[in-house]
Amino acid sequence: xxxxxxxxxxxxxxxxxxAEETTSLRVPTRTRFSLVSxxxxxxxxxxxxxxxxxxxxxxxGVFGLRENGLDTTxxxxxxxxxxxxxxxxxxxIEPEVLSRVVAExxxxxxxxxxxxxxxxxxxxEGGARLIQGEPADDCVVSWLSxxxxxxxxxxxxxxxxxxxxx
Amino acid sequence: xxxxxxxxxxxxxxxxxxxxxxxxxxxxxEELGDEAFGVPTGPxxxxxxxxxxxxxxxxxxxxxxxxxGTVYPTVDSRRGMDGVxxxxxxxAGQEFTAExxxxxxxxxxxxxARPTLPVWVSLGFGGEFVxxxxxxxxxxxxxxxxxxxxxxxxxxxxxxxxxxELVPEDSTCE
Numbered sequence: 001x002x003x004x005x006x007x008x009x010x011x012x013x014x015x016x017x018x019a020e021e022t023t024s025l026r027v028p029t030r031t032r033f034s035l036v037s038x039x040x041x042x043x044x045x046x047x048x049x050x051x052x053x054x055x056x057x058x059x060x061g062v063f064g065l066r067e068n069g070l071d072t073t074x075x076x077x078x079x080x081x082x083x084x085x086x087x088x089x090x091x092x093i094e095p096e097v098l099s100r101v102v103a104e105x106x107x108x109x110x111x112x113x114x115x116x117x118x119x120x121x122x123x124x125e126g127g128a129r130l131i132q133g134e135p136a137d138d139c140v141v142s143w144l145s146x147x148x149x150x151x152x153x154x155x156x157x158x159x160x161x162x163x164x165x166x
Numbered sequence: 167x168x169x170x171x172x173x174x175x176x177x178x179x180x181x182x183x184x185x186x187x188x189x190x191x192x193x194x195x196e197e198l199g200d201e202a203f204g205v206p207t208g209p210x211x212x213x214x215x216x217x218x219x220x221x222x223x224x225x226x227x228x229x230x231x232x233x234x235g236t237v238y239p240t241v242d243s244r245r246g247m248d249g250v251x252x253x254x255x256x257x258a259g260q261e262f263t264a265e266x267x268x269x270x271x272x273x274x275x276x277x278x279a280r281p282t283l284p285v286w287v288s289l290g291f292g293g294e295f296v297x298x299x300x301x302x303x304x305x306x307x308x309x310x311x312x313x314x315x316x317x318x319x320x321x322x323x324x325x326x327x328x329x330x331e332l333v334p335e336d337s338t339c340e
Contacts, residue, residue, distance in 0.1 A: 042300070042301075044303075046300050046301060046302070046303045046311075047305075047311040047319065047320070047321065048302065048303050048304050048305035048310065048311055049303040049304060052319070053319060063299070063300040064319075065318065065319050066318035066319070068318070069318045070318065071318060072316045072317060072318065072321075072322070073311070073316070073317070073318065073319060073320060073321045074299065074300075074316070074321045074322075075316070125304055126283070126284070126303050126304060127257070127283065127284075129284075158301070159286070160255035160286035160288075
């Protein structure tokens with residue numbers, strides 16, 4: 001009798017369905033994201049950093065990993081599919097925090113780990129790749145605030161500080 | 167008791183030895199294979215291989231490099247290119263220069279050059295300069311990314327000329 005009871009208990013547990021709670025999260029705008037992607041590909045998406053397959057934040061593009069497995073690093077320009085993949089990749093990093101930042105129109109963006117690490121506010125092997133007040137950082141923050149400032153993104157120049165060389 | 171003490175000491179030594187070895191690095195060193203026949207260990211050896219595996223500071227080589235690699239005359243050349251200036255511009259505004267030897271190898275010794283990453287690279291030859299399109303963010307072996315063949319996660323070798331006919335005759339080791 002007891003065995004039958006245990007079997008019935010197992011069966012009922014196996015068959016029971018619990019209604020899972022769902023949460024809606026916000027993601028930044030996809031409009032003009034290609035300009036943001038371009039900034040991040042250059043600064044973060046090289047093969048030896050986030051352009052590598054082993055990174056949690058993976059960025060595809062001409063300077064790093066190629067999304068279709070056919071194109072060559074350094075070959076054809078970043079494709080639309082790669083930009084889409086970068087959007088998905090970024091949206092998947094700390095989505096709850098990202099959602100809050102987006103909902104609050106980009107306020108205190110350093111709450112999101114991508115900004116915190118990019119500004120080197122959190123331990124980051126690559127150091128500061130986004131400097132507050134510079135076009136690259138402002139470009140990414142504008143994306144989080146709901147409207148990409150294309151002029152800032154285009155104004156970003158990530159080039160050698162040769163003039164400062166001794 | 168003496169036997170037990172010896173066992174404990176041996177066990178401690180084993181643990182210390184294991185703690186000091188990096189199996190991934192050891193495997194990477196192993197995968198480099200033997201030296202090429204007739205090429206002694208030194209500046210001309212192992213062109214095209216990721217130097218930092220051994221010269222990265224925790225590898226088996228004596229000399230430590232902060233950045234190193236090999237430059238070829240063309241994408242299809244079998245031998246490296248001599249006399250190419252490799253100029254690094256680092257994030258701190260410093261500039262460092264090295265020159266390739268006749269095997270095409272160049273290296274920046276850690277005690278002489280410690281660039282702040284990221285680093286921009288320019289190659290110079292005969293007064294003409296070619297800039298690398300992207301930055302080096304953290305890798306100290308050029309060959310780690312510039313491995314062959316070029317593909318979806320590697321760039322292919324570093325080369326200077328697009329046209330074989332432009333390559334000087336004396337640009338490689340005899």
